[in-house]
Amino acid sequence: MTNKIIKVAIVGAAGYTGEELIRLISGHPCLEIGCITSREYAGQHVASVFPRFSEWNLSFVEPNIDTIASSCELAFLCLPHGLAIEFAVPLSDKGVKIIDLSADFRLRDPEAYKHYYDLEHPASELLDTAVYGLPEKHRESIRSSSFVACPGCYPTSIILPVAPLLKAEVASPDDIIVCSMSGVSGAGKKVALPFLFSECRDSVRSYNIKAHRHIPEIEQELSDSSPHGTVGLTFIPHLIPINRGLHSTIILSPCRQNVTVDDIARIFHDHYGSEPFVRMLPCGSLADTKNVIYSNTCEIGFDFDPRTEKILLTSAIDNLTKGASGQAIQCLNIMYGLDEGTGLA
Amino acid sequence: MTNKIIKVAIVGAAGYTGEELIRLISGHPCLEIGCITSREYAGQHVASVFPRFSEWNLSFVEPNIDTIASSCELAFLCLPHGLAIEFAVPLSDKGVKIIDLSADFRLRDPEAYKHYYDLEHPASELLDTAVYGLPEKHRESIRSSSFVACPGCYPTSIILPVAPLLKAEVASPDDIIVCSMSGVSGAGKKVALPFLFSECRDSVRSYNIKAHRHIPEIEQELSDSSPHGTVGLTFIPHLIPINRGLHSTIILSPCRQNVTVDDIARIFHDHYGSEPFVRMLPCGSLADTKNVIYSNTCEIGFDFDPRTEKILLTSAIDNLTKGASGQAIQCLNIMYGLDEGTGLA
Amino acid sequence: MTNKIIKVAIVGAAGYTGEELIRLISGHPCLEIGCITSREYAGQHVASVFPRFSEWNLSFVEPNIDTIASSCELAFLCLPHGLAIEFAVPLSDKGVKIIDLSADFRLRDPEAYKHYYDLEHPASELLDTAVYGLPEKHRESIRSSSFVACPGCYPTSIILPVAPLLKAEVASPDDIIVCSMSGVSGAGKKVALPFLFSECRDSVRSYNIKAHRHIPEIEQELSDSSPHGTVGLTFIPHLIPINRGLHSTIILSPCRQNVTVDDIARIFHDHYGSEPFVRMLPCGSLADTKNVIYSNTCEIGFDFDPRTEKILLTSAIDNLTKGASGQAIQCLNIMYGLDEGTGLA
C-alpha cells in the first residue's frame, strides 16, 4: 500500500469533530487532506483555530461544491443537520464519496426525520442509499457503499451493547431503559450560555428527556435487530462536566426464564470476539470513560442482577472518536479495503 | 432564643461530613461545639486538618465516651458503620442525644443490615428506637426523638421524589429504576487508588450496581410509603468527576391509566408546597446540581412522557449538605424546636 | 439592631457577582433587596436566571434611575466599566449610596483610566470622592463614605500581602513579580468561545500579560503604601479550569540586608492580627484556594528563600466573594456601623 493516496475533504472543519478528523488524518498513512472548509474562517490558516496544527500547510477555504469536488475523492461532512444535505447531494452527484457525520441520512423513514428534526427531508429518495455507518453492524454494506451516514455518539454507545441481546432474544425489546452521560464536547462548539465553563463545571443535568434527536436512530437500529420488531426505548441523556467521553447505563429485562450471565457472555463473545474496536469486559466489570478517551474503542460491561431480574449493561466511548470522527475513519478504512484500524491505533 | 446554648460533639470529625458540620455550626446561632474527636489527629488543632477553621479555638480530642458525654448534650456521629454503634449505645445510655450519620441505625430489619453490611447488628434492640432522619417524611417522630439516624445521600435524593407518587398510587412500586451520579466526596476521605484525582478526572463509572448498601434503606422507606407494600428497585450509582453534588434520574411506570402531569404536580404541591428544603421545579424543568451545591435544598423536577408512558423524575442535592450534615442540622433544629432553617440559609 | 432595614438595589444583577450578592444578602439579617435590574431579563422572575432563588418573590426590572433610586438607599453596581458611570453619577446625585463593583472609580488618575480602558473618564471630578473599597487598607475612609469603588479580584489578592511589606520597608518596590491564577467565573458571564467548557477544561493559559486592566489599581495602591513612591510591577494573570477561586504567587526582593522571616511574621501580625477576613498562615505554609472558596477570607502565606534571597508570598481568595461581592458587603457593613462580618459567616 502506498502512503497518502486518498485525498479527502473536511466540510465544516472548524468544530470539534473537524479537529478530531484532522488529528486522526495526520496519523493515517493513506490519507491526504485536499481541503478543509469553513465559512467563518475561510482564508485563515488552520492554526488560527487549532494552534496544535500550526506545522501543517493548510488553510480553510469557502465551502464551495466545485472546490471541494475537485480537491478530493471523499468528503467528510461535519455540518449541522439540514445543511449537510445541501452538500451531500451535489457532491455525491459529482462522484465524491460521502461520509456524513450529521443526522441527515441516518434515518430511513422521512417521517421520523420530519418529526424529530422539524424539517421536510428534501432528498428522501437518498435515505435508502445511505448506509448507517456502524461497522460492527453494517460492515458489508459499508464496504460497498459510497455514501455513509455516521451514527450519533449516544446511538453508538447504546446499539453496540443492546443489539446482540435483542437479536439473540434474551432481552425484551419492550422496555429498554438508558441513562447516558456525555461530555460537553458532545454539544459541539456552540457559543451559548449553557455551555460556558462556569455554567457546566458544577452542573449535572439531564436534557431533552422526551425528544432527543438520537431516539429515532436508536429505535431504527434496535428494531432491525429485534426479531419481533419495534422496541420501547426510554432514553435519558445527561450533560456532565467532562470534556470528551460518553457513558451509557442500560437496563433490560430478560425475555425468557433462566437467562444466565454465561448465556450473555457467549452472545457477546460470538458477536464481538474478533471486533477490533469493541472491548468486552469480564462479567461484573463496569465500563469507564477513562479507558477509552482518545481511542476508537467501545468498552462494554455486562451483568445480571438476580434480585431485580434485570440485565445491566454499561458502555463507554470517546464521543469525538468512536462517537464521531474515529468511526468515520473506520468506515473509510472499510470502504477502501484498508486494515480497519489504520490510523486509529 | 439565646444564642449558642446547645453544646454538641462531632465524633469522627476529620472527614468531609465532619468538615461540613463544623462549617454549618459556625454559622448556627444556637450551637456551640463541645468537642470534636479524631483518633488520627487527637491533640492537633482543627486547622491542621481544615486550615479554613484556623480562627477557631478548637482541637481534636481522643474519641473517649466520658469526654464526649461530659462536653455535649447531643453528639453527631460521623463514623464508619459498625464503629458508630460502639459510640451510639454508651452515649445514648448516658443521656446524650444522638444524630448518627452512619448507616448503623437506618434499617429497622437487622437481617437487612446483616445482609448488606456483612455484620451481625450488636444492638438490634435499638433499631426501633432510632428515627429515620428525613424531616420531610418523619418530622413528627424526629421532633420527639433523641436518637436520629440520618439517611444516606442517595436515599435522600430518591425517597423525596418517589415517595409521594407511591403514596398517591399514581406510580407503580414494582419497577422503580434509578440512575444516580455522585460527586467523589460521597466516597468520603478514603485514601485509595480509585479516588485519586488522576483516576477520577476523566472517569465516569458505575459501581456496586447489584449490592449498594443504600438499597435496603431506599426499599424500607419506599415500602413504607407504598400502600401495597414492597417495592422493586433497580439502583445504579455512578461516580463522576465533581466534588460535591448528587443527581438522580428516576423512571417510574404509572400504576393506573390517564395519569397526567397535572395530577403529579398536584401531588407534589400537596406534599412539598410548604417544605423549606424541597424546591419543586415547574413540570418539564430538570434538576441541576449547580443549583443546590453548598445548600440544604433538594431540587426536584418531573415530567410524563406519553411516548413511553413513563413518569420521569430528576433530583439534585449537595451530598454533604442535604445528603448528610445539613440534614443532620435540620433534624437538630426540629428536635430542639428551632426554626427548621436555622443555620442553613 | 432591627433586622432587614437597609434596602439595597443590585444594578446589573444577572451576572455572577449579582448572583453572589443575592446569595449573601439572603443570609444578611439587616438587608432587604429593593430591586434587581437587568436589561436582558427585565420582567422575568429571578429564578429564570438563578433557579436557586426560586423561593424569593423577586423579579428583574429595567435599569431605570428613578426606579432604582426610589427603591433603595444603597445601590450595588455590577455593570461593565463605562456603563457603571452612567448609573453612579445620577444615583449619587439623588442621594443613593453607591458601592460600585466595576473599575470606573477605582483609579484616582483619569489618565491611567484613559490609558487602560481606552475611554475619556466623563466624571473625573468624582474620582477623588470615591473610596477604594479595600477595608483592610481604607477602613476609616469607607466608614465615612457614601461612594465606594470595590477593588478588582486580582488587586485584592495582591495588595493585601504586598502592601505591609512595602510600608515596613522590608521589600523593594522596584521589582514586584506576580503570577496569578483565576477561575473562569472571573471572566464574568461572557458568552464567548474562549470561555466554553470544552475550551477551558484542559487549558492553562496566561492572557493580557502586558496590559491587564488591574495593573493601574495595583500600582496605585502599592505606591500609596510605599514610602518612596512608585512601584515596578510585573503581573501575569492566568486562566485555569476552576470555577471560583484566585491564587497569587508573589516574588519580592528584600530592600535591606538581613530580613528574616521573623521580621516578616511580625509585620504581618501587626497589620492583620485582628483582621476578621485575613488568615495569616504560619511561615512556610502555602495558600490554597480550597480553603477560601465560598468565604470572604484572604489566606496569605509567606516565606523567605535564603538561596535566592527572595521573599515569597502566596495568597488565595474566592474571586466572587472577597474578590467582589463579599468585599462589597464587608464595605456596606462598615459604612453602616454593623459588625464587619455580618452576613459573611
Add this chain to the structure above:
Amino acid sequence: MTNKIIKVAIVGAAGYTGEELIRLISGHPCLEIGCITSREYAGQHVASVFPRFSEWNLSFVEPNIDTIASSCELAFLCLPHGLAIEFAVPLSDKGVKIIDLSADFRLRDPEAYKHYYDLEHPASELLDTAVYGLPEKHRESIRSSSFVACPGCYPTSIILPVAPLLKAEVASPDDIIVCSMSGVSGAGKKVALPFLFSECRDSVRSYNIKAHRHIPEIEQELSDSSPHGTVGLTFIPHLIPINRGLHSTIILSPCRQNVTVDDIARIFHDHYGSEPFVRMLPCGSLADTKNVIYSNTCEIGFDFDPRTEKILLTSAIDNLTKGASGQAIQCLNIMYGLDEGTGLA
C-alpha cells in the same frame, strides 16, 4: 526499516509514565515490549491495572535483572529515584541500553544529588556517562549514547524556552523567575491524601517552593547554556486541578539595552526553526496546555514588555509525553537512527 525489531523493557510499568510508554509503544512500528515489571502486580495481566490494554498479551513480571536483561536490548526505568540506580547499573553492565526516567542520573554533580535527594549517590562514577536526554539540546550526545537520563517535566518546560536566550546573551542569567503549573498526574500514582480528587479539585496551591528537586537540573542545564556561568533561579511550582499538562511562565531581564522582540524571534527561529517537537508561537501569542496534551510538542510563546522591561516567556507541554515518556521515545528514536517522530505523531 523492518517493523518491530527493537525489544524493550519497562521497569516499574504500573504508574502513569509506564502507562504512557505502553500507549506510545503500541503505536510505534519498530518497538516490541519484551517485558513490563511491577513488584505489586507481578503475575497479573496488564489489563488488571490498565483496562485499555486488555487486547495485549502482556503480563507484569517481577523486576528481576536477569529476566529483564534477557528480554530486551533497551530498558526504560520508571522507578523512584534511588531505586532506579539499583537497576540501571547492573542492566547497563549486562549491555542493556538504559533510558532512565528517574532523577538518578540527571545531575553531573553528586553533591547536588546528595543535597536535593538526601542520598549519597552510590554510582557517581556513572554520572558523567549518562547523557541528559533533552534532544533539542543534546541530540548528538544522545545519538551515540547507550545511557540516557530523561529530564523532569518542569525542566523540559523551562530549559527549552530559556536556554537559547541565555546562550545568545540577550537575557540575564542572574534573575530567572519561573512560575509553573502542573497537572496532578505529575505527582505520579501516589496514593496519598493530598492527591485525592476531593482534595485537588478546588485547590490551587504551590508546593516545595524553596527546595523542589527539579531545581538543580534546571540550574545545571541553564548554566551550561550561559556563557558566563551560573544562574540565579526562582522556581515556584503549583499543583492545579488538571490531569495532564504543565505550563510555565518565565520572566527574564534583558542583559543588554535595546533587546527587541525581533531579536528574540530570530534567536528562537535559529534554534527551533527545524525542531519537530518545538512549536514557536508568533510574538505575543501565549502557550496553552490545551494545544499539547496527548502530544510530544513543547509550545513556546514570547513577548517583551517595554513598561517593565521584561522578557516574558510561556511554555506548555504534556507532562507525561514531552515531560516524560514521549521524550523517552524521542531519545530512543535518536539512539537507533530512526526518524525522530516515529510513533509520536
